[in-house]
Amino acid sequence: MFLLIRISQQLINGLSIGSIYALIAIGYSLIYSILMFSNFAHSSFLLMGAYTGFYILILLSSSFPLSLLIAMLGSGILAVLIEKIAYKPIRDRGNPTLYFIIASMGISIFFENFIICTIGPRFRSYPRIMQTTFVELGKLNISVMDIYAAVVAIAFLLMLSYLIEKTKVGIAIRAASFDLEVVGLMGVNTNMLISIVFLIAGILAGLAGEFLGVKYTVYPQLGYITNKAYIAAVFGGLGNLKGAVLGSILLGLLEALITGFLSSAMRDIFVFCLLILVLLIKPSGLMGIQKQDKV
Amino acid sequence: MFMFKLSKTLALTIVIALTILALAGCGQTQSTGSSSSSSSDSSQQAKSDDVIKIGTLGPLTGNTATYGISTKNGVEVAVDEVNKAGGINGKQVKLFSEDTRGDQTEAANAATKLIEQDKVIAIVGGVLSSETMTAGPIANDAKVVMISSSSTASGIPDIGDYIFRNCLSDDVQATQLAEYAAKDLGLKKFAIMFTNNDYGLSLKNAFEKKAKEVAQVVDIETYNDGESDFRAQLTKIKGFNPDALYIAGYYTEAAKIAQQAQEQGLKVQILGADGFYSPKLVELGGKAVEGAIFTAGFFADDPAEAVQNFVKAYKEKYNAEPDMFAAQAYDAAKILLSAIKNANGAGGEALQAEMAKTRDFPGITGNTSFAENGDAVKDIIILKVENGKFTKLR
Structure with missing residues (x-):
């Protein structure tokens, strides 16, 4: 019985962090599915959300849902701006994918240090919103903030699923993930489509950023969590949205269970070894499809 | 074509503007404050020989920057006090601050730069134990006194005779x-x-x-x-x-x-x-x-005059409450500057000998003496959080 409670609590812990990973991993996968590069500037979108939400709550004393909305918009706009300023010129010149990756890494480093230099390196605490209140289910403890974050994350993932599966924009995104050039030839404004993809990725990262800020604290290195989400996206199959969610949930659960039943010191070793193993057996990830390059 | 050129120009302008903003921001958070400005004024009037150069090394960026900045701030307050009081033997103290980003390799590079390029006679740092472990041997080999105000790991005083620390092990x-x-x-x-x-x-x-x-x-x-x-x-x-x-x-x-x-x-x-x-x-x-x-090792609500003067000076300069890192760095700098004064502004062996002689130095973190290996001998305070404030238990 005691073991069952411990397992259940660790599963809750894993699902909680996994749902945050999912919001970030989907952004990685969306961008990868269309532009075929890993956008390491994703951490900047997350930071934008965390800091925007923080200052909206502190300076305007606004409600949490309003600050969440503004944080998401802020991150979405930043994502679109970065795409227009940094990636579009590379795309227009037909430069190789490596250029995108280098540019994205540069943006990530710049943005983190820009925050350190302007706002400062200090850890900042969000106003207390449901922060340390928890629901007791028998011997299990679930944070109210975690429930709220999970519900909002699921709601947004369902909305995104509807957008991708049932709308014209979604069909265009899915088509572009097969061949962006052909989609352009068929009359779709590919620049607009890419902007929409970045907007969605930014909005989801902003959402994750504010939740992370509220649950923990805001600091310039908060964006490092996107590294784990990237691993989750690769784990599930980079470019596959369902795979990104599955990979994130599995990664969250794995981390919690390894820490809880083996050792916290061994957690990252196990996770990375498992990732290597998955990539050796199935290089495209759990749900990724092996693509053959057409010559 | 014109639109493309315009958007390129606009993009470039935005990037340049952001870079300038970032640099301006860095200037605010990481400048060595009045200590460097006062010394730079004097260095325009006189040769570099007329200033006493000391350095700090610690993380000013990266995920441990908050500790490094507090440390640097504490040293700046001490340097300001000495400079306002006329300096050491009529010479102003000039402070050089190097960023390690909390990285051991960067710490080694920072120590080398301070010693070889900036020609400092002493260093307050590192902040993290891992930094001091790598920067310490470099300073020790160069016979440059190094005093860490927060590297608490065991083994640090054993790096060498030129390595001291002003914190609880x-x-x-x-x-x-x-x-x-x-x-x-x-x-x-x-x-x-x-x-x-x-x-x-x-x-x-x-x-x-x-x-x-x-x-x-x-x-x-x-x-x-x-x-x-x-x-x-x-x-x-x-x-x-x-x-x-x-x-x-x-x-x-x-x-x-x-x-x-x-x-x-x-x-x-x-x-x-x-x-x-x-x-x-x-x-x-x-x-x-x-x-x-x-x-x-420090309690800001201690009614002692020296403590309250430091807290006041720190708040005035940085508009923030000093933490343990700032307080211990302030004391480390004061001990160092006192030893420099006793060594007539000299570095090397003379300064090392004066540092080793330190006994019951009356600091804001308590009376400090150095053991034979350069480790601080001082009292431990036990604090408790009560009603959102720190109270002294022992």
């Missing part, structure tokens, strides 16, 4: 707290969480050793600097039903650990070391850190 503070917790507080079962670096490991080893002698250690968990989610470790700890949780790390993570422990329904006495001492602990941790007990 991990061994002393962890051992004393374990004894106090078991004997005075009557705690029987301890769990330990430690940050995976020299500081955390050193504290963990010392606390574990003593706690096993006087009580029982039921579980030990680790975490990395900058980590945010500790619930998996805390769930595991909860299964062992401990009386106390000793967090061998800094306030940034400790606050989050305490909050998440509360969320998990883990009712334990939170214990910690000098890394807890910062007003930020309460700001970040809120009610979750209420009742936390930890060792410290």
Whole structure:
């Protein structure tokens, strides 16, 4: 019985962090599915959300849902701006994918240090919103903030699923993930489509950023969590949205269970070894499809 | 074509504007303040020989920057005081600050630059134990005195004769707290969480050793600097039903650990070391850190005149409360500047000899003497968080 409670609590812990990973991993996968590069500037979108939400709550004393909305918009706009300023010129010149990756890494480093230099390196605490209140289910403890974050994350993932599966924009995104050039030839404004993809990725990262800020604290290195989400996206199959969610949930659960039943010191070793193993057996990830390059 | 050129120009303008903004911001947070400006004024009038050059090295960027900036600020307050009082033997003190980003390789580079290029005669640093471990031998080989105000790991004073420290060693503070917790507080079962670096490991080893002698250690968990989610470790700890949780790390993570422990329904006495001492602990941790007990080398509410003068000067200069890092750095700089004065502004062997002679230096973190190996001999304070404020237990 005691073991069952411990397992259940660790599963809750894993699902909680996994749902945050999912919001970030989907952004990685969306961008990868269309532009075929890993956008390491994703951490900047997350930071934008965390800091925007923080200052909206502190300076305007606004409600949490309003600050969440503004944080998401802020991150979405930043994502679109970065795409227009940094990636579009590379795309227009037909430069190789490596250029995108280098540019994205540069943006990530710049943005983190820009925050350190302007706002400062200090850890900042969000106003207390449901922060340390928890629901007791028998011997299990679930944070109210975690429930709220999970519900909002699921709601947004369902909305995104509807957008991708049932709308014209979604069909265009899915088509572009097969061949962006052909989609352009068929009359779709590919620049607009890419902007929409970045907007969605930014909005989801902003959402994750504010939740992370509220649950923990805001600091310039908060964006490092996107590294784990990237691993989750690769784990599930980079470019596959369902795979990104599955990979994130599995990664969250794995981390919690390894820490809880083996050792916290061994957690990252196990996770990375498992990732290597998955990539050796199935290089495209759990749900990724092996693509053959057409010559 | 014109539109493309325009958008390129616009993009370039935005990037340049942001870069200038960033540099301007860096200037605000990382300038060496009035100490460097006052000395640069004097250096325009006189040769570089007419200034005494000292350096600081520590993380000014990266995820441990908050500690490095506090340390640098503390040194600046001390340098300002000395310069306003006429300097040392009529010479102004010029401060050079190097950023290590909390990285060992960068720490070695920073030490080399300060010694070879800036020609400093002494260094206050490193901030992190790992930095001092790599920068220390470089300073020692160059016969440049180095005093760390926060590198608490064991083995640091043994780097060499030119290496000193003005902080409580991990061994002393962890051992004393374990004894106090078991004997005075009557705690029987301890769990330990430690940050995976020299500081955390050193504290963990010392606390574990003593706690096993006087009580029982039921579980030990680790975490990395900058980590945010500790619930998996805390769930595991909860299964062992401990009386106390000793967090061998800094306030940034400790606050989050305490909050998440509360969320998990883990009712334990939170214990910690000098890394807890910062007003930020309460700001970040809120009610979750209420009742936390930890060792410290500084207490800002101490009514002593020197302490209150420092707190006032620090607040005026930085519009913030000084933490343990700032206070210990201030004292380290004052000890160093006093030794430089006694050595008639000389560095090298003369300065090392004066530093080694330090006995009962009246600092804001208590009276400081140096043992034969350069380690600080000073009293330990035990503090408790009560009603969102720090109170002295011992």
